Amino acid sequence: MTEPSSSLDLRRTRLVRVGSSSMVFSRRLAPLVAMDLEGRVQYLIRPGVTWRRGLDGRILVRGKPADPSAVRVCSGPESEDLIREGLQAVEEVAEAALASKSDAVLRVDPEESEDRSKRRSAPSEAEGRERLRTWLRGRTLLTAEDHAADVVRFRSLHGPVPILPPDQYGAVLFQAVTGCPWNRCGFCKLYGDTEYSVRSRESFHSHVQEVIRYFRRGLNHRRSAFLGDASVSRLSGQELQERCSEVRESLKSAVPGRDWPVHAFADAFTPMHWSEADLKGARESGLVRLHVGVESGCARVLKAVKKPQTPDRVRQMIARLKEAGIGVGCIFLVGLGGRQLASAHLRESLALVESLPLDHRDLLYLSPLLATQAVQYDRQVELDPLTVGEVATQLRLFREQLAPIRKRRGFTVATYDLRLFAY
Numbered sequence: 068m069t070e071p072s073s074s075l076d077l078r079r080t081r082l083v084r085v086g087s088s089s090m091v092f093s094r095r096l097a098p099l100v101a102m103d104l105e106g107r108v109q110y111l112i113r114p115g116v117t118w119r120r121g122l123d124g125r126i127l128v129r130g131k132p133a134d135p136s137a138v139r140v141c142s143g144p145e146s147e148d149l150i151r152e153g154l155q156a157v158e159e160v161a162e163a164a165l166a167s168k169s170d171a172v173l174r175v176d177p178e179e180s181e182d183r184s185k186r187r188s189a190p191s192e193a194e195g196r197e198r199l200r201t202w203l204r205g206r207t208l209l210t211a212e213d214h215a216a217d218v219v220r221f222r223s224l225h226g227p228v229p230i231l232p233p234d235q236y237g238a239v240l241f242q243a244v245t246g247c248p249w250n251r252c253g254f255c256k257l258y259g260d261t262e263y264s265v266r267s268r269e270s271f272h273s274h275v276q277e278v279i280r281y282f283r284r285g286l287n288h289r290r291s292a293f294l295g296d297a298s299v300s301r302l303s304g305q306e307l308q309e310r311c312s313e314v315r316e317s318l319k320s321a322v323p324g325r326d327w328p329v330h331a332f333a334d335a336f337t338p339m340h341w342s343e344a345d346l347k348g349a350r351e352s353g354l355v356r357l358h359v360g361v362e363s364g365c366a367r368v369l370k371a372v373k374k375p376q377t378p379d380r381v382r383q384m385i386a387r388l389k390e391a392g393i394g395v396g397c398i399f400l401v402g403l404g405g406r407q408l409a410s411a412h413l414r415e416s417l418a419l420v421e422s423l424p425l426d427h428r429d430l431l432y433l434s435p436l437l438a439t440q441a442v443q444y445d446r447q448v449e450l451d452p453l454t455v456g457e458v459a460t461q462l463r464l465f466r467e468q469l470a471p472i473r474k475r476r477g478f479t480v481a482t483y484d485l486r487l488f489a490y
């Protein structure tokens with residue numbers, strides 16, 4: 068039977084939601100399982116705890132009755148058991164919905180139309196059942212073993228994926244380059260031993276096709292494309308346009324009826340060699356936002372952590388991107404500069420933000436240094452790291468003092484907690 072979700076008591080109901088891009092099964096919230104259209108488990112929920120599964124097989128566990136902010140990663144047998152339990156719940160709930168059991172509810176979203184101007188009416192329950200049956204027959208990941216094989220396939224495509232900006236955790240990642248061209252900032256071990264290299268046009272073309280074949284109908288669940296890894300700044304203007312265009316057009320062919328905004332990380336230390344025409348071309352090829360690790364507006368802090376850029380270089384780069392109509396995501400590292408440079412870091416970062424032409428299309432991320440993130444400062448400066456509590460205080464000060472600027476300019480301020488990343 069179909070019922071409006073507002074009247075559902077999920078703790079008493081076995082619910083199937085047949086979506087156009089995902090499937091949700093809830094066995095009285097014990098657990099609720101969300102999957103993509105290939106049957107890849109995306110997350111499981113029980114009251115108070117969420118497990119988010121990355122494509123690399125790691126599962127991020129958030130919340131425990133004793134500590135709602137706790138985050139940990141599970142893998143190996145613990146994650147296999149979890150997937151097995153989730154898949155059992157899926158079978159049981161699907162069977163109950165197909166048999167119209169009294170506690171089973173089937174909700175069905177209209178299918179996406181290629182012509183988005185045409186609104187489809189709500190499908191009937193019989194149509195919903197048929198779509199559920201078709202999905203059960205057509206999914207490619209049915210078991211925990213299928214999930215393990217999928218992880219191997221994903222890792223052969225991408226290797227480790229250390230980070231994406233939080234608004235892009237659900238993007239389709241394509242590695243236009245691998246690694247980081249600098250890899251020596253005193254606070255960053257993200258790319259470790261990964262060698263920096265630029266994929267050739269041919270290699271990138273095969274990579275794009277393999278990524279699309281890997282996701283198959285799982286693409287429906289995703290909304291944007293991300294060009295990894297740490298920076299696309301060393302691509303020529305023509306390469307940047309070509310890579311954006313290739314991922315956008317390939318995704319449009321794979322999932323008709325949708326456009327695919329393209330995002331990437333860029334750095335502010337590679338000399339900006341893109342002309343205005345290059346940037347406009349990239350914008351027209353789908354590039355909507357470049358995410359830049361600004362880290363601090365204080366030149367002394369940047370020097371102390373060996374980040375090879377200056378606030379002026381950041382300002383010039385962002386001004387050029389904005390002139391070309393490309394949005395930016397600016398990432399500041401809260402707690403950098405230790406106790407001695409804490410005030411300068413805050414004050415000069417705010418001054419830098421004030422001087423940037425940010426607007427409603429832009430994001431400003433505040434990423435608090437983690438207790439596990441030991442910073443190697445330049446030996447010539449003596450800086451004592453902030454405690455976890457002091458980092459939290461600085462985060463609050465950043466937020467409070469950014470509020471009037473954000474209000475005037477309309478950009479979004481969000482926290483970027485590295486512990487919460489799972490791709």
Ligand code: SF4
Nearest residue numbers: 247250251252255297
């Ligand atoms: S912070 Fe960015 S530029 Fe610095 S090493 Fe890490 S990835 Fe490279």
